[in-house]
Structures are given as C-alpha cells and as structure tokens.
Amino acid sequence: MTAGESEAEKFAGKDLELDKPNPARMYDYVLGGELNYAMDRQLVDDLLSEMPRARDTALLNRYWLRRAVRYGARQGIRQFLDLGSGMPTVGQVHEIAQEIEPESKVVYVDNERIAVAHSAIVLEGNDRAEMIGADAERVDEVLGHPTTRRLLDFDEPVMVLMSALVHYFPPQERDAAAMITRYRNALAPGSYLALSSFTGDQQDEEMFRAVELSKGTSEPIHLRSREEVRELMAGFELVEPGIVFTPEWHPDSPEDVGDKPELSGVFAAVGYKA
Incomplete structure (x- = not known):
C-alpha cells in the first residue's frame, strides 16, 4: 500500500467513540480476530449466551x-468499494478479487480507527488496495477522497459492497435509502x-434478544424486512435469486444452504445497474 500509513496516522487522531463496544471490533472477535477490546469480547460473550448461533450468522x-x-469479478468487475468494511481479515475483498484478476482495485472504507490503522499492515505492499478512514454516509467525502479518486474510475463499472451495514441505520435518524441513491447515481452502467442486513422476518426470540443487547453498543441494530431491503435496492435490477437469506445466495453447493437458511438471520441481495 503506497499511502496507507499516512492515512492511518492521520485518521488515528480523530475523536471516535471508544467508551462503548463497537460492532466492527465485535465482528472481528466473532470471526476469531485479535483487534478488539475486553468490552467488545464481553458483549459478544453475552450475545452468544442469548443467541448461540450468532457466530454462525x-x-x-x-x-x-x-x-x-467472486460473482462480480466473474462478470468483469475490476473495481470494488467496500463500505463499512471493518477489520481486514483473511479472505478479505482484495484477496478474492485479485485471485481472479490481479489487476483488480479495492477501496475499503471504515470509521473504526483500529481497522484503518491495522490496514496499513495487512495491505502493505499492495498498491491496488487501500483503506480510507471515513463515514460511508458522507458520500461526497468517500467519493472525493484522494485515494478513491486515484484507485477507482467511476466512468467504468464498480461493485459497491454494503455488507452488514444498513441495519445500523435507524430509519428515523439516518436515511440509508438516500445514501444508497447517491452512490448509485455515481456509478456507471454495468455496476453492482x-x-x-439483519432481519426480523422468520426469526425467533434469539434474534430479538440480540437486538436488545445491541442497544448497549455504539451502533444498535435495526432489523429490516425483505420489503425494506427491496426498497433500498431501488434502481438496481436484482440478480437471481433476489433477496434471500445469506446461505441461499449462490451457494457453492446445495449442502451449504442447510435445512433452515432463515436461521442465518440476514438477508442478502446483489443488484445490477443497467
């Protein structure tokens, strides 16, 4: 990475909320990472006691x-913008994309300063993948960032990734649809x-107890229905099979779907901009 350290150093000085468990660090702990604090681990352990399948989710x-x-790369996408990317981990976007096409470029975006700082280590030597410290909701800041402008050409197709991001947007406080519209308007035809997003559709009490626990974090979870997810995908043509639970979206094998895919608790979709 050519400018990762300076970006990390600059962003590390920002005044971020560090007195509450943080979803990015909690997710890192769930996945077996080490970039987390005791308070993050404690809340995850509490969450697992209420929702044992949270790690599987x-x-x-x-x-x-x-x-x-992988799907995007096989459709010819060579540029990826990963919003709310969290901690760099094994099997991250640039590894998947560059395995298919080494020339692929990736910009990661997160407002968790540990994630931004650690990316300097993980992405060292990779001049086609960098992380910027920014809030995904500040669309102009993300799109106008020097790193974004240097690595991504928005006159060509880009795949925008919002994995487990929009359920942190309470509708009465943050307008996820407006944010997505602004990103969509910046994309060239052929983009994805x-x-x-977490959902309450077809869920049992485990999910709702987990949502209650999330209220003690810096970013509580808001569950979205299939119809709400469909509204967020407005302006994109849904790739088959549409809005489904994560194991159901292009599984590598039928066995990967399992008997109860709804227990994943997360809807997933990919849309195409014609």
Whole structure:
C-alpha cells in the first residue's frame, strides 16, 4: 500500500467513540480476530449466551460477501468499494478479487480507527488496495477522497459492497435509502451493489434478544424486512435469486444452504445497474 500509513496516522487522531463496544471490533472477535477490546469480547460473550448461533450468522455473512465479490469479478468487475468494511481479515475483498484478476482495485472504507490503522499492515505492499478512514454516509467525502479518486474510475463499472451495514441505520435518524441513491447515481452502467442486513422476518426470540443487547453498543441494530431491503435496492435490477437469506445466495453447493437458511438471520441481495 503506497499511502496507507499516512492515512492511518492521520485518521488515528480523530475523536471516535471508544467508551462503548463497537460492532466492527465485535465482528472481528466473532470471526476469531485479535483487534478488539475486553468490552467488545464481553458483549459478544453475552450475545452468544442469548443467541448461540450468532457466530454462525457472522460467518455465513462473510461467506456470502466472498461469493458476491467472486460473482462480480466473474462478470468483469475490476473495481470494488467496500463500505463499512471493518477489520481486514483473511479472505478479505482484495484477496478474492485479485485471485481472479490481479489487476483488480479495492477501496475499503471504515470509521473504526483500529481497522484503518491495522490496514496499513495487512495491505502493505499492495498498491491496488487501500483503506480510507471515513463515514460511508458522507458520500461526497468517500467519493472525493484522494485515494478513491486515484484507485477507482467511476466512468467504468464498480461493485459497491454494503455488507452488514444498513441495519445500523435507524430509519428515523439516518436515511440509508438516500445514501444508497447517491452512490448509485455515481456509478456507471454495468455496476453492482451487494447488500446484506439483519432481519426480523422468520426469526425467533434469539434474534430479538440480540437486538436488545445491541442497544448497549455504539451502533444498535435495526432489523429490516425483505420489503425494506427491496426498497433500498431501488434502481438496481436484482440478480437471481433476489433477496434471500445469506446461505441461499449462490451457494457453492446445495449442502451449504442447510435445512433452515432463515436461521442465518440476514438477508442478502446483489443488484445490477443497467
């Protein structure tokens, strides 16, 4: 990475909320990472006591993200914008995309300063993948960032990734649809949006207890129905099979879907901009 350290150093000084568990660090812990604090681990342990399948939910969402990236790359996409990317981990977007096409370029975006700082280590030596410290909701800041402008050409197709992002947008406070519209308007025809979100559809009490626990974090979860996800995908043509639970979206084998895919608790969709 050519400018990752300076970006990390600059962003590390920002005044971010560090007195509450953070979803990005919690997700890192669930996936077996080490970039988290005791308070993050404690809340995850509490969450697992209320929702034992939470780790499987996180892993299934990660597996879906990898399949979506692979799908985009096989459709000829060579540029990826990963919003709310979280901590760099094994099997991250640039690894999947560059395995198919080494020339693929990836811009990661997150407002968690540990994620931004650690990306300097993970992405060192890769001049086609960088992370920027920014809030995905500040669309102009993301699109106008020097790193974004240097790596991505929005006159050509881009795949925008919003994996487990929009459920942190309470409708009465943050307008996820308006944010998505602004990104969509910046995309060239042939681009894609890959999106996943926690849902209350077909869920049991485990999910709703987990949502209650999330209220103690810096970003509580808001569950979205299939119809709400469909509204967020407005302006994109849904790729088959449409809005489904994560294991159901282009599984590598029928066995990967399982008997109860709804227990993943997350809807996923990929849309195409004609």
